[in-house]
Amino acid sequence: MNIVPSVDVRGGRVVFRGGVAADVAPRELAARFVAEGADELHLVDLDAAERGVAVNFDLLAGIARETSVPVRLAGGISSLAWADQAIGAGFDGVLFSSAVFGDDRMLAGIAALAERAIVEVETRDGGLAPRGGAPELVRLARGRDAIDAATAAASAGVRGIYAIDVSADGRLTGPPAVLLEQLRRALPATVALHTGGGVRDLDDVRTLARAGVASVVVGRAIAEGRFTIAQAKAACA
Numbered sequence: 001m002n003i004v005p006s007v008d009v010r011g012g013r014v015v016f017r018g019g020v021a022a023d024v025a026p027r028e029l030a031a032r033f034v035a036e037g038a039d040e041l042h043l044v045d046l047d048a049a050e051r052g053v054a055v056n057f058d059l060l061a062g063i064a065r066e067t068s069v070p071v072r073l074a075g076g077i078s079s080l081a082w083a084d085q086a087i088g089a090g091f092d093g094v095l096f097s098s099a100v101f102g103d104d105r106m107l108a109g110i111a112a113l114a115e116r117a118i119v120e121v122e123t124r125d126g127g128l129a130p131r132g133g134a135p136e137l138v139r140l141a142r143g144r145d146a147i148d149a150a151t152a153a154a155s156a157g158v159r160g161i162y163a164i165d166v167s168a169d170g171r172l173t174g175p176p177a178v179l180l181e182q183l184r185r186a187l188p189a190t191v192a193l194h195t196g197g198g199v200r201d202l203d204d205v206r207t208l209a210r211a212g213v214a215s216v217v218v219g220r221a222i223a224e225g226r227f228t229i230a231q232a233k234a235a236c237a
Helices: 026-035 046-051 057-066 080-088 098-102 106-111 135-141 146-156 177-186 202-210 229-236
Strands: 002-010 041-045 071-077 093-096 117-124 160-165 192-196 215-218
Touching: 002 026, 002 046, 002 057, 002 229, 026 041, 026 057, 041 046, 041 057, 046 071, 057 071, 071 080, 080 093, 080 106, 098 106, 098 117, 098 135, 098 146, 106 117, 106 146, 117 146, 117 177, 146 160, 146 177, 160 177, 177 192, 202 215, 202 229
Parallel strands: 002 041, 002 215, 041 071, 071 093, 093 117, 117 160, 160 192, 192 215
Antiparallel strands: none
16 A cells, blocks of 8 residues: 655645644655655645635646656646646646536546546545535535445546545544445445545554555644654555
8 A cells, every 4th residue: 555645735835734734845845755755745735625726736736846756636626627737737647526526427538547547535424525626516516425426437437536534634533444445345446445534543554554445645644743654654564
């Protein structure tokens, strides 16, 4: 399982719950994670997700181009044009918002991006709860059964699903074990499962590794020193 540190950015500054790493510039935090052994990074444009304005795009793209490891972009991505722009700017891949389930016709185009594209299944109480994306798509996707949505993505050829319980994101309450098990039963083995949000400790990391998760995004727990990237890698062995 790949350990993927996250750098969450709003207004050009690092933002984690509790003010963790608030005094560190995004470039510095990304460089620190790579120096500590990260094999991939997850950069989140919170302004794009929350307001639909990608004010951090140039900053994050610069980090992607400067960094020696693959970098994926997240933050309300709900169009193929936006994804193409990100990949053209230096990102190795993108994380699509679950807002894309407001128009299943988009899934075939996402599938054509192969391993460069992962689709979020953001849930709350079993239904989709997109945290960003085109407003009309968010409206149409909201509340849709999460497993039904993931199955539709797999049927269209999407190769990666990112499962997250949005009520736990950043709160250190543990990974979405029940959701991951439901998805594993519903999806073909060819679909890689990714997750993030809520990871608290190395026991959570071990649990996810045993469950066959392809990658886990961890932000706050690493940034505040609950465990190191090296310790997380060892826990997966």
